[in-house]
Amino acid sequence: MSLENSPTVRAFDAGQLPALLKAPGEKSHKYTRGVLGVLTGSEDYPGAALMSVRAAVNTGVGMVRFVGTSQLNFLINLSVPEAVCSTGDPLELRVDAWALGSGVSQGSRLEHIRAVLSTETAAVGDAGAVPLAAQLVAGGRILMQQHILTPHAGELADFFTWLLALAPNLFDGAAPERAEIEADPVFWASQAAYLSGATVLLKGGVTHIATSDGKLVLTVESNSPWLATAGSGDTLTGIMGALLAQHQAHHTQPSAPLIYAQLAAAAVTVHGLASDLVHTPGTRGPLPPTEVAQRLPAALAQLLSV
Numbered sequence: 001m002s003l004e005n006s007p008t009v010r011a012f013d014a015g016q017l018p019a020l021l022k023a024p025g026e027k028s029h030k031y032t033r034g035v036l037g038v039l040t041g042s043e044d045y046p047g048a049a050l051m052s053v054r055a056a057v058n059t060g061v062g063m064v065r066f067v068g069t070s071q072l073n074f075l076i077n078l079s080v081p082e083a084v085c086s087t088g089d090p091l092e093l094r095v096d097a098w099a100l101g102s103g104v105s106q107g108s109r110l111e112h113i114r115a116v117l118s119t120e121t122a123a124v125g126d127a128g129a130v131p132l133a134a135q136l137v138a139g140g141r142i143l144m145q146q147h148i149l150t151p152h153a154g155e156l157a158d159f160f161t162w163l164l165a166l167a168p169n170l171f172d173g174a175a176p177e178r179a180e181i182e183a184d185p186v187f188w189a190s191q192a193a194y195l196s197g198a199t200v201l202l203k204g205g206v207t208h209i210a211t212s213d214g215k216l217v218l219t220v221e222s223n224s225p226w227l228a229t230a231g232s233g234d235t236l237t238g239i240m241g242a243l244l245a246q247h248q249a250h251h252t253q254p255s256a257p258l259i260y261a262q263l264a265a266a267a268v269t270v271h272g273l274a275s276d277l278v279h280t281p282g283t284r285g286p287l288p289p290t291e292v293a294q295r296l297p298a299a300l301a302q303l304l305s306v
């Protein structure tokens with residue numbers, strides 16, 4: 001099984017950003033502004049939790065509910081006191097969307113992510129969530145357009161390796177190497193979307209976002225290459241989770257596949273705009289992810305004032 005026709009490829013139109021972002025109104029309260037559940041970070045990678053949660057809070061969601069171990073929760077409470085922390089079963093929490101997987105590579109947190117990805121609740125699935133998505137798809141589960149997977153090329157290669165190891169009949173061909181994915185990102189992102197049913201955002205210098213039916217790929221290519229640094233992806237997970245939760249809080253039914261691809265592209269664009277605000281206009285230089293996250297409120301304010 002594979003996608004027969006090449007997808008249409010289109011650059012994301014940043015003019016659509018104001019319509020995709022939700023500013024609060026007089027009657028808003030935190031629960032109408034979107035509640036984002038966050039299941040990122042681990043004892044090995046606590047920084048990924050801190051960066052994704054900080055980014056989500058600074059993107060302006062109504063509430064971040066972080067699910068961690070007591071050690072991770074302690075760190076989050078110290079560094080991002082806005083986030084509400086808990087241990088226990090994530091399925092018992094009322095959230096509009098999830099941010100999953102950054103900095104989670106093993107252990108019981110993966111089982112929690114698997115449980116969340118098995119529901120229809122909207123979710124951004126990064127890093128450790130990507131092979132889990134492949135395992136679920138190989139087991140017969142179809143993901144949905146409101147599930148947004150965000151692999152880099154290495155993680156997308158792992159996705160296909162898992163998929164074809166567990167369900168060789170799902171795809172007509174061999175699992176690609178990382179270099180093959182980098183050579184044809186449109187093809188591989190759209191195949192992954194078509195096979196999984198999820199929206200697939202392939203990270204890189206140019207971001208390629210395939211709609212869940214595999215028919216369209218949106219591109220974003222304006223971001224500074226200085227974003228190529230560890231922790232940028234964790235930050236993007238938080239931004240995207242926040243935009244997704246805000247959207248879902250206003251929509252009880254899943255929106256069209258294009259909307260989720262546009263939300264993902266909006267997150268990449270907001271990330272780029274915040275990074276542009278780190279330096280004097282017209283100049284470029286190092287972009288430590290925590291510095292970028294600090295500019296998110298200014299970036300959002302700029303976009304919402306248009």
Ligand SMILES: NC(=O)C1=CN([C@@H]2O[C@H](COP(=O)(O)OP(=O)(O)OC[C@H]3O[C@@H](n4cnc5c(N)ncnc54)[C@H](OP(=O)(O)O)[C@@H]3O)[C@@H](O)[C@H]2O)[C@@H](O)CC1
Nearest residue numbers: 044045046047048102103104127128154155178230231234
């Ligand atoms: N403070 C924190 O908590 C932070 C936590 N973080 C978290 O860390 C986790 C791991 O991140 P990661 O994406 O790099 O995954 P990892 O499995 O290591 O590699 C996967 C791919 O990379 C490649 N590769 C590796 N080394 C290479 C090299 N030297 N030169 C070239 N290629 C190399 C390798 O390719 P291969 O060579 O195997 O083909 C493979 O495809 C992730 O969950 C993230 O959220 C970070 O965001 C930062 C801060």
Ligand SMILES: Nc1ncnc2c1ncn2[C@@H]1O[C@H](COP(=O)(O)OP(=O)(O)O)[C@@H](O)[C@H]1O
Nearest residue numbers: 203204205223224225227228230231232233234
């Ligand atoms: N050359 C580049 N130009 C612009 N952005 C880039 C470039 N390379 C990587 N990025 C961005 O940096 C981030 C890297 O994500 P990822 O590899 O998952 O990092 P990590 O897991 O270490 O946080 C992504 O948001 C990606 O789009």
